[in-house]
Amino acid sequence: MLLKTFGWSFAVTALGLVAAVFYGGWTGFGIVAILSILEISLSFDNAVVNAGILKKMNAFWQKIFLTIGVLIAVFGMRLVFPVVIVAISAKIGPIEAVRLALDDKDKYQQLVTDAHPSIAAFGGMFLLMIFLDFIFEEREIKWLGWLERPLAKLGKVDMLSVCIALIVLLVSAMTFATNAHQHGGIHTDKTETVLIAGVAGVITYLIVAGLSGYFENKLEEEEEREHEAEEEAKKSGKKVPAVVMAGKAAFFMFLYLEVLDASFSFDGVIGAFAITNDIVLMALGLGIGAMYVRSLTVYLVRQGTLDDYIYLEHGAHYAIGALAVILLVTIQYEIHEVITGLVGVVLIAWSFFSSVQRNRRLAAAEGKDTGPNEQAEVSSGV
Template sequence: MKHFRGAIFVSILALIIAYIYGGMTALVLAAILGVMEISLSFDNAIVNARILERMSYKWREVFLTVGMLIAVLGMRFLFPLLVVSISAHLNPIDALMLAMAKGDPSQPGTYAYILNHAHPMIAAFGGMFLLMLALDFFFDFQVVHWLGFPEKILRKIGRFPAATSLCSLILLLILSHFVAKDSFLVLFSGLIGIVLYLAVQGLGHLMAQHGTLAEVEEELENSNSKQSTPPVLLTGKAAFGLFLYLEMIDASFSFDGAIGAFAITPDPIIIMLGLGFIGAMFVRSLTIFLVEKGTLNELIYLEHGAHWAILILAILLLLSIAIEIPEIITGVLGAIIIGCSLISSLFYNRKSRR
């Protein structure tokens, strides 16, 4: 339980603040949003854990502190304000006043209505980012396969140069031309998602490579007599690059929940308390738990299940440009896929022991 003490404390504090802010109704809504965020974010925690296990203990603390502030204030509070500001041509202060005024989400001009109206752009951006994340995993060489046939097919496609970017661009062109009502905005937003993914991933790889080489050389100089050295945990520029990459992935996972929360309440304070302080803190604690317990190495198919859940989430996000898809479908499908990969991993371990 030591990994979740902080999350429990923050959740209790958030519920108390919600009660002071809006009474029992606000407390219940914040609790519902927190549970929704946790249920939708198991795949997020698994992917985050795989990246975080390469970073030093100091940077893991940064992920829990600075990263938490980015998740709460950035994605659950400032990001919706920014979207409303751009969509309604308002300055951030006016957007904040509009948010605090609440109003009926079905009425034009209200905060929730404007944000829902901008959903196709957000879905195109987040969907393309997550799609490239999932395809990069399946197109890369994998020692083991969970779903043998489809993963082997994807691996063969991945042998083609720049397969991830090419497949993502083709899908984006099809969506913007045949599915989206406002093809230009969807195309533009999707391209931003692709460019940002490539830029952040490239920056992370450059910094990680530079930092790893420097630290390995230093390690070898200090221990020439040793036959082998332990795995190097990244620090400095290398860890900072991975931290940026990690935050972008975390932000992309937040789009669906941040927009879907307005179906429950348009109040940005309750959304920040529920999604941010309760949901995001539990997801971060779960990430640290997975890293320190080595769960991903013990359950070999869990990472595959998480990336299949990400691929489905990306497809559902892109389809939501034209079709309304309830968040419960995304959460249930993701949970079923990850649950199946967990069961498959346990059977594999039992078979291996025999």
């Protein structure tokens, strides 16, 4: 199981490290290894959230996620994206941006750093919308019940998450963006840039998530039509296969996954410049890390880890919220990548530990005569 899931990741690691040695010697080897570890540590929460979405998709789309999805992640976000950002922000052609990336690495790093406010605003708002929609949704299982219960009640107000996100964007634009960090330690006013990029992030989320939700509802209708057949299968003692997404529903969920991955990768791409400004080594290191994140996503799905450790998804979404805030703060202040990675790791580790405790309580309750109210409290977490 382990080799089947992570086999391609192991192969890509070997090829990437060999290519790093040929390209940059043993120094290049070390840089690529460090970048790989950096990407994995920063993106573990991404894998948990992806797994929650991927488990709804059939085997075909899971393979697409591991093949075409990897190409998009490695070549799109880790190689093409930094070049596109430089081309747009510096108002130069893509060919000139590639030339700078290969021949004038210092200038290239400067342009990417100067484009950071727009990147942080777009990614931060997209991730913030994911977090807000999660905590405002009424769900049976609650991790931090004292917080999630009142927030779920507030979530009944239409468009609340959008209103809060736009308020956060306005506050960020009037505070962090007025003194945005730029290359060389200087600061400048990027209010207009941050507002436009942030609104674009919210719009992107609404479009992609809206389409995904629409086709997911279509899938639920199909599930209802197949309900009678499932009941008959249960009566006959046969295993009832889970209905998974296919067709248009799976396509838009796949699109949602790719946009989500893109937003998660912003901090990794920007943070990589603290280690190297060589675009080739950066693509190799972050690409290896991205491959492991995808393999880990599939592993979580196939092992049913999210079903066994029910609060993992909660912890990952809280990590998303923290990352969104961190991205917005970095418009003005530099925050070390270690801090960003540790926040996500701590939240996920906490949710994992809470899941283990919950499983122990449920196991202990099975041997007791537990009343309905008491059993509901055991099942709903803190």
